[in-house]
Structure formats: structure tokens, C-alpha cells
Amino acid sequence: MSGLHLTVTTPMSVLVDETGVTSLRAEDRSGAFGILPGHTAFLTVLPASVLRWRSADGALHFCALRSGLLTVERGEAVAVACREGVLGDDLHALEAEVESLRAADADADRRERVEQMRLHASAVRQLMQYLRPGRPAGPTAPPFASGGEC
Numbered sequence: 001m002s003g004l005h006l007t008v009t010t011p012m013s014v015l016v017d018e019t020g021v022t023s024l025r026a027e028d029r030s031g032a033f034g035i036l037p038g039h040t041a042f043l044t045v046l047p048a049s050v051l052r053w054r055s056a057d058g059a060l061h062f063c064a065l066r067s068g069l070l071t072v073e074r075g076e077a078v079a080v081a082c083r084e085g086v087l088g089d090d091l092h093a094l095e096a097e098v099e100s101l102r103a104a105d106a107d108a109d110r111r112e113r114v115e116q117m118r119l120h121a122s123a124v125r126q127l128m129q130y131l132r133p134g135r136p137a138g139p140t141a142p143p144f145a146s147g148g149e150c
Contacts, residue, residue, distance in 0.1 A: 003056055004037050008063055008080040015063060015085045020056030024078055026070055035078055042072040048101035050094050051080060063087050064094040066101045 004024065008016035024035040028044040035042070051063045068082030084101075088094045 002037070004035065004076055004078050006053055006078045006080075008051065008065075008082065008085055010082055010085050015087055016061075016080075018053075018055060021078070022054045022056060022058075024051070024053040026051050026080075028070075035072055038075040039072050040075065042070070044070050046070050046080070046082070048098050048105055050091065050098055052091075061087070062089065062091055062094050064097045064101070067105070 003020040003022055005019045006016055006021045006024065007014065007018075022037070025032060026035070026044075026046060027033065027049045028046055046065055046068045048064075048066050051065055053061050055061060064086040065080065065082045066084035068080050068085075070078065070080050072078050086094065086097055
């Protein structure tokens with residue numbers, strides 16, 4: 001095999017379209033992994049992380065990703081579709097960028113959980129108020145509570 005064809009895309013642009021890639025390193029939730037030419041078909045979700053690859057001339061390249069999807073097809077094509085990506089030569093700066101992205105993602109997850117809990121508590125309060133014994137009958141009573149059809 002002559003190498004991998006690597007493409008990294010965001011919704012707005014193609015960040016990388018390179019042939020002759022000799023190796024690639026990425027990480028998913030289970031940890032870091034490598035891709036070499038001839039790799040079996042593969043699909044995984046990438047969290048915020050740094051993608052590393054070596055081109056045919058031996059140069060090492062980096063791209064910080066904000067979550068994405070990596071696929072390997074026919075052992076020769078690697079495609080990464082991500083929400084955001086930043087190319088760079090300074091691995092330490094990109095790793096710092098990834099830590100910032102992970103923190104932002106964790107904060108968004110935390111806000112979503114709080115909102116979900118708030119909505120759940122509100123629904124439970126409404127159910128308790130609705131089902132409380134001795135509540136006055138009226139236009140808010142459901143059809144099945146007054147013997148009507150469901």
C-alpha cells in the first residue's frame with residue numbers, strides 16, 4: 001500500500017486532504033489508537049482531542065478537534081468529520097486548546113443535566129399537584145378523572 005488518504009472536514013471547510021499518510025494516531029473514549037495502511041474498516045466517535053499523522057515525507061502534523069467521527073474504509077481512506085478543528089505545529093499549544101474544549105464541553109454537559117433535572121422536578125411537582133387528593137374539580141380536570149372517555 002502506498003499510504004492513507006486523510007481528510008478532515010468541518011461543516012464549513014476541508015481542513016486536511018492529504019494522500020500518502022503513513023500513520024495516524026487518534027483517541028476515542030477507550031483511549032489512544034493508531035491507524036496504518038491496510039487497517040480494517042473502522043468507525044469511532046472522537047472526543048475533543050489531538051489528531052496526529054505522519055505524511056509521506058516523514059513530517060508530523062497535528063489537528064486539535066472538537067469532537068467528531070472517524071471512519072476507515074478499504075484500509076486506505078481515513079475521514080474525520082468534526083465540529084471544529086485547528087491545525088498547528090505546536091503540539092503543546094494544541095493540547096492546551098483541547099483541554100479548553102473539553103472544559104467547555106463538560107460545562108455544557110453540566111448545564112444540560114441541571115436543566116434536565118429542573119424540568120423533571122417541575123413535571124413531578126405538576127403531577128403531584130394534579131393527583132393530590134381532594135383537589136377541586138373544574139375545567140382543569142382530565143376527561144378520565146370525571147368518568148369521561150380516554
